[in-house]
Amino acid sequence: xxxxxxxxxxxxxxxxxxxxxxxxxxxxxxxxxxxxxxxxxxxxxxxxxxxxxxxxxxxxxxxxxxxxxxxxxxxxxxxxxxxxxxxxxxxxxxxxxxxxxxxxxxxxxxxxxxxxxxxxxxxxxxxxxxxxxxxxxxxxxxxxxxxxxxxxxxxxxxxxxxxxxxxxxxxxxxxxxxxxxxxxxxxxxxxxxxxxxxxxxxxxxxxxxxxxxxxxxxxxxxxxxxxxxxxxxxxxxxxxxxxxxxxxxxxxxxxxxxxxxxxxxxxxxxxxxxxxxxxxxxxxxxxxxxxxxxxxxxxxxxxxxxxxxxxxxxxxxxxxxxxxxxxxxxxxxxxxxxxxxxxxxxxxxxxxxxxxxxxxxxxxxxxxxxxxxxxxxxxxxxxxxxxxxxxxxxxxxxxxxxxxxxxxxxxxxxxxxxxxxxxxxxxxxxxxxxxxxxxxxxxxxxxxxxxxxxxxxxxxxxxxxxxxxxxxxxxxxxxxxxxxxxxxxxxxxxxxxxxxxxxxxxxxxxxxxxxxxxxxxxxxxxxx
Amino acid sequence: xxxxxxxxxxxxxxxxxxxxxxxxxxxxxxxxxxxxxxxxxxxxxxxxxxxxxxxxxxxxxxxxxxxxxxxxxxxxxxxxxxxxxxxxxxxxxxxxxxxxxxxxxxxxxxxxxxxxxxxxxxxxxxxxxxxxxxxxxxxxxxxxxxxxxxxxxxxxxxxxxxxxxxxxxxxxxxxxxxxxxxxxxxxxxxxxxxxxxxxxxxxxxxxxxxxxxxxxxxxxxxxxxxxxxxxxxxxxxxxxxxxxxxxxxxxxxxxxxxxxxxxxxxxxxxxxxxxxxxxxxxxxxxxxxxxxxxxxxxxxxxxxxxxxxxxxxxxxx
Numbered sequence: 001x002x003x004x005x006x007x008x009x010x011x012x013x014x015x016x017x018x019x020x021x022x023x024x025x026x027x028x029x030x031x032x033x034x035x036x037x038x039x040x041x042x043x044x045x046x047x048x049x050x051x052x053x054x055x056x057x058x059x060x061x062x063x064x065x066x067x068x069x070x071x072x073x074x075x076x077x078x079x080x081x082x083x084x085x086x087x088x089x090x091x092x093x094x095x096x097x098x099x100x101x102x103x104x105x106x107x108x109x110x111x112x113x114x115x116x117x118x119x120x121x122x123x124x125x126x127x128x129x130x131x132x133x134x135x136x137x138x139x140x141x142x143x144x145x146x147x148x149x150x151x152x153x154x155x156x157x158x159x160x161x162x163x164x165x166x167x168x169x170x171x172x173x174x175x176x177x178x179x180x181x182x183x184x185x186x187x188x189x190x191x192x193x194x195x196x197x198x199x200x201x202x203x204x205x206x207x208x209x210x211x212x213x214x215x216x217x218x219x220x221x222x223x224x225x226x227x228x229x230x231x232x233x234x235x236x237x238x239x240x241x242x243x244x245x246x247x248x249x250x251x252x253x254x255x256x257x258x259x260x261x262x263x264x265x266x267x268x269x270x271x272x273x274x275x276x277x278x279x280x281x282x283x284x285x286x287x288x289x290x291x292x293x294x295x296x297x298x299x300x301x302x303x304x305x306x307x308x309x310x311x312x313x314x315x316x317x318x319x320x321x322x323x324x325x326x327x328x329x330x331x332x333x334x335x336x337x338x339x340x341x342x343x344x345x346x347x348x349x350x351x352x353x354x355x356x357x358x359x360x361x362x363x364x365x366x367x368x369x370x371x372x373x374x375x376x377x378x379x380x381x382x383x384x385x386x387x388x389x390x391x392x393x394x395x396x397x398x399x400x401x402x403x404x405x406x407x408x409x410x411x412x413x414x415x416x417x418x419x420x421x422x423x424x425x426x427x428x429x430x431x432x433x434x435x436x437x438x439x440x441x442x443x444x445x446x447x448x449x450x451x452x453x454x455x456x457x458x459x460x461x462x463x464x465x466x467x468x469x470x471x472x473x474x475x476x477x478x479x480x481x482x483x484x485x486x487x488x489x490x491x492x493x494x495x496x497x498x499x500x501x502x503x504x505x506x507x508x509x510x511x512x513x514x515x516x517x518x519x520x521x522x523x524x525x526x527x528x
Numbered sequence: 529x530x531x532x533x534x535x536x537x538x539x540x541x542x543x544x545x546x547x548x549x550x551x552x553x554x555x556x557x558x559x560x561x562x563x564x565x566x567x568x569x570x571x572x573x574x575x576x577x578x579x580x581x582x583x584x585x586x587x588x589x590x591x592x593x594x595x596x597x598x599x600x601x602x603x604x605x606x607x608x609x610x611x612x613x614x615x616x617x618x619x620x621x622x623x624x625x626x627x628x629x630x631x632x633x634x635x636x637x638x639x640x641x642x643x644x645x646x647x648x649x650x651x652x653x654x655x656x657x658x659x660x661x662x663x664x665x666x667x668x669x670x671x672x673x674x675x676x677x678x679x680x681x682x683x684x685x686x687x688x689x690x691x692x693x694x695x696x697x698x699x700x701x702x703x704x705x706x707x708x709x710x711x712x713x714x715x716x717x718x719x720x721x722x723x724x725x726x727x728x729x730x731x732x733x734x735x736x737x738x739x740x741x742x743x744x745x746x747x748x749x750x751x752x753x754x755x756x757x758x759x760x761x762x763x764x765x766x767x768x769x770x771x772x773x774x775x776x777x778x779x780x781x782x783x784x785x786x787x788x789x790x791x792x793x794x795x796x797x798x799x800x801x802x803x804x805x806x807x808x809x810x811x812x813x814x815x816x817x818x819x820x821x822x823x824x825x826x827x828x829x830x831x832x833x834x835x836x837x838x839x840x841x842x843x844x845x
Contacts, residue, residue, distance in 0.1 A: 041803070043566045043613050043614055043615075044614070044615065051567060051568075051570050051571075051572030051574065052569070052570040052572075053570065129585055131578070131581060131582055131585065132578070133567060133572060133574050133578050134572075135575075135577075135578065136575045136577070136578070137573070188615065203624065203697070203698075203795070204614065204616070204621065204624060204795075205624070205625065205795035205799065205800065205803075206696070206697050206698060206795045207696070207697045230696045230697065230793075231795075232696065232793045233790050233793065235790075236790075236791075236793050239683055239684075239687055239693065240693065240696070240793070242687055242691070243683075243686070243687050243691065243692055243693030244691075244692065244693065245693050245694075245695065245696050245793075246696070264687070278571070405560070405806060406565050406569050406806070407559070407560025407561065407562070407564070407565045407806070407807065407808045408559055408560055410560070410561065410564045410565060410568065410569075411559050411560055411561065414561075414564070424571055425571060426570060426571030427571070427573075434573060437573040445573075446574075446575050446576040446579075447568075447573055447574075
């Protein structure tokens with residue numbers, strides 16, 4: 001792409017964005033079918049058993065949750081979905097939800113507190129043969145009471161500071177209690193929710209079709225007549241949008257694809273960008289020498305010029321933002337002033353690398369060779385891996401880069417067959433308990449690839465998880481982050497940028513910092 | 529003839545049993561855990577308990593011998609099991625994708641035959657002339673250019689010149705022939721070109737061989753027109769190896785459209801195969817291998833039967 005066409009595309013995108021902003025003040029139009037691409041396929045259609053955007057994008061709009069996330073990434077907040085209002089007891093041991101009236105399932109039956117209770121019971125105590133992926137995250141729920149059809153009360157065994165986030169989880173779909181009673185596995189086979197869109201058909205590997213639910217609980221919504229989600233390979237998205245096969249893809253595109261689409265669509269494309277609750281982090285196998293030595297781990301993170309190269313990588317890959325254990329800007333994360341004091345996050349790269357060389361020398365491994373295992377996924381694992389190797393070379397560390405298919409990657413992780421492993425964090429919300437999971441000991445987390453036994457992190461984790469007072473929690477979270485990053489069992493490389501390019505006719509879609517949320521399409525409309 | 533066909537069909541059974549046994553054990557040598565990929569690939573904080581529960585639900589916790597017995601018992605009832613990824617019946621997963629691959633393969637075969645037989649014949653008849661040279665260049669290009677690359681060029685061409693791409697999603701030809709053909713003609717052309725190149729080369733060499741036979745010389749000596757000699761005597765005899773190649777290529781295409789299906793976003797058997805392999809979906813891979821083995825065996829049988837029609841001297845017994 002030439003400089004001129006790049007400038008033109010940026011101007012075009014800016015114009016389109018300005019037009020989009022202006023359009024937000026327009027009166028939404030009813031009708032039309034939203035066509036979008038989904039670059040993976042869900043293994044199941046049961047919300048409680050799935051963890052992939054491949055379900056959230058086509059499937060979430062059939063369901064409602066108690067709470068949900070609303071607003072753009074820079075003004076995101078939790079709002080009621082089925083809940084009209086809610087209240088947390090000061091001790092964090094009781095949550096009371098008042099539900100909306102006149103909510104109906106797609107079969108016409110009314111939604112009551114019994115349906116909420118049955119759905120959460122299924123998540124917390126799944127019957128035999130039912131998969132509940134997030135059972136452990138909800139294990140603090142002791143009992144669920146339904147004093148009346150529009151009130152549901154969650155009694156906690158102990159306080160859990162992340163509970164409101166869990167109540168807004170896109171995976172906690174509310175199913176119909178009567179159907180669950182007949183067959184606890186019915187959500188694996190049938191889509192029946194209270195969401196804005198009714199299920200029409202799902203042709204595996206091809207298309208998912210939905211139509212407007214006319215009895216949706218918000219009057220005059222949704223605006224769309226329906227939507228079609230086309231399952232395609234990632235490399236077919238740009239040509240598909242340009243060729244009019246679909247109008248958007250809501251996971252995220254690379255900068256190159258963004259430019260390609262903007263260039264080809266001549267003012268008909270809108271680009272929205274923001275940070276993503278997804279990162280790459282490199283994890284050291286602390287069971288192997290010399291990675292049991294904090295000096296070696298620190299040296300390898302000190303070598304990385306995050307601040308200097310993040311902006312450059314952002315031009316060619318999804319990697320962009322420098323941050324610690326949280327998405328940049330998240331209120332619980334360390335401030336930039338605090339972060340730059342931690343090894344590997346300072347801004348003076350020459351000083352950092354000099355210190356890295358000293359540490360390697362002190363540890364007795366000045367010519368270190370590393371077996372570096374990465375995922376065989378082009379974007380952004382390949383550029384991230386190459387970048388990291390390049391940074392290590394600058395302090396004299398050589399790396400053998402093994403890019404493995406996903407299943408082999410997980411095998412290597414499980415067997416500990418690596419020195420350094422390129423991992424990732426990807427969650428539906430900014431939440432310390434979720435984002436800390438990979439930094440814990442194996443006794444505390446089955447996702448602990450570094451296999452360290454630093455129980456201080458486990459203790460801090462438990463303390464922050466139960467701290468319902470935000471100020472107290474932030475203090476504990478900051479302690480965890482400072483200690484974890486200093487010990488460098490796992491070191492965040494860079495956080496991703498989320499780039500969505502869609503046809504300018506799509507209005508009302510919000511860019512969340514997660515690709516798992518913002519898929520109820522209630523407020524989306526087409527300007528055509 | 530009918531007795532021969534029945535005997536050949538009976539021979540299919542031990543062949544497929546051998547394939548089934550081999551694929552069952554070979555595939556389990558492959559590293560990777562479908563459950564971990566399924567539950568954790570998107571970064572979800574899934575506990576080991578949840579993984580173990582899913583393994584149990586899918587029957588992967590059972591001893592290998594028990595899994596094998598279940599699988600073989602299923603095969604006796606034509607039950608290929610359930611996909612470890614989707615939980616759907618493997619038969620259903622395949623049945624949904626099969627028509628796409630079958631139609632593209634048939635269309636590619638038609639394109640190849642209609643291009644290759646006349647071109648191969650012309651090339652042989654006008655040997656070492658500019659006609660022959662031109663056709664040979666086209667044929668060698670077809671062999672050298674990968675189908676997927678040609679597919680990408682076709683897509684880019686459609687985008688650049690018409691700003692258009694065919695609709696995504698398979699619509700049956702009986703339901704909406706125009707939409708169906710608009711979507712499938714491009715992949716059929718991209719693989720059909722290579723297919724045609726193979727068949728053209730085979731047609732040319734077979735025809736050159738036949739043209740040297742005594743009976744061709746005799747026919748010419750009797751004053752039969754060249755066109756008649758070629759059409760009635762030479763081409764028919766030259767078609768025997770050509771039919772073999774067409775049959776093998778067709779069978780190969782059914783499961784071999786892997787990259788082409790990805791390039792054109794077709795939901796066919798090839799794409800399903802790649803996805804199943806990437807995920808480690810054993811049961812689906814087993815079903816697909818058995819399907820492709822069955823197609824190869826049946827296509828070979830059809831080719832053998834065609835021999836008898838093309839050359840009455842051949843008696844099947």
